[in-house]
């Protein structure tokens with residue numbers, strides 16, 4: 060199969076899952092908690108520190124999610140709530156103040172400190188927002204102290220980023236100046252590529268949120284238009300809209316097609332002519348389409364089953380189905396934000412089984428019945444499923460890897476071809 064995939068805007072309006080019914084499930088779930096977001100956020104905001112107020116379990120989760128990494132100076136840590144705190148025998152607030160003071164005295168490079176709540180801090184009702192206010196007053200103006208919750212109670216792991224970014228919105232200055240804001244943590248290399256494309260299209264000023272440094276936090280106001288780079292930022296988007304900013308409706312920048320439409324939304328809003336857009340975008344898009352051809356040869360006709368995990372499931376399913384010819388056995392997502400996913404749902408083949416939430420045993424039964432070629436799921440399900448003979452892809456890898464934009468389209472496809480090719484070799 061050596062064909063370049065044609066992008067057909069007409070297909071966006073006449074097919075799809077725009078009004079498709081969704082199987083809603085509420086039962087046992089197999090997902091990581093929001094603390095996981097610290098792993099990519101601490102790399103993004105280079106002068107921030109994330110202090111989890113939690114238990115040894117939280118510390119273990121962070122350590123295992125981060126892998127074995129030795130930093131000259133780490134930028135996350137856990138302040139352990141021990142049994143005495145749980146029993147109310149010690150003043151947890153005084154202890155927290157002591158820990159933060161010690162940390163900030165030792166680390167003058169920290170400009171932004173997040174106190175990150177956890178299940179234990181919520182259970183003992185430790186008020187981290189008051190603690191953040193108190194500590195902000197003490198350490199202003201050198202350090203801003205904010206708080207958000209990464210607790211695993213009723214959340215999934217990408218919501219940690221949403222909560223973190225939402226905590227930053229009130230810190231943004233007001234601005235009346237027109238600007239574009241790209242919302243959602245992207246790898247620096249991806250951000251730089253998008254910046255070059257926006258510059259070539261004469262769209263600007265462009266601000267990326269979160270910023271690389273605390274002092275670069277962009278301003279916001281009624282003339283700010285924003286593009287979501289990630290589909291899991293419902294609270295952040297709501298808070299930006301409350302500040303007057305306007306969300307540009309678009310699919311997410313995954314694959315040649317998604318990236319084109321995402322950039323097109325900005326180009327339309329900033330009055331870029333169709334000719335100029337084509338001049339700048341066409342060479343990039345065509346190169347991305349060509350790079351996908353060899354992956355299409357492997358993936359075309361194969362079927363993928365998504366367990367709910369990262370909230371990236373719907374855009375990924377759209378990319379795999381439209382640009383790589385895969386069949387969709389089930390597209391499960393922890394939360395389906397119909398408004399933010401509207402363009403994506405319209406691009407899914409009609410009749411796709413969409414599910415929201417999880418009842419893991421029932422979903423495993425559906426997966427076994429469906430016998431997909433590849434399963435996208437969390438770490439907890441991947442090993443047992445591999446043991447049953449399924450090929451799996453860890454959902455969390457899709458969040459850690461740079462996958463957005465034209466230059467990453469083939470890398471994204473490769474995340475799916477690699478496990479299938481490995482399985483074929485093992486069986487040979």
Ligand code: SF4
Nearest residue numbers: 092117120177178211
């Ligand atoms: S925040 Fe809750 S779910 Fe996450 S590691 Fe800590 S105890 Fe576990």
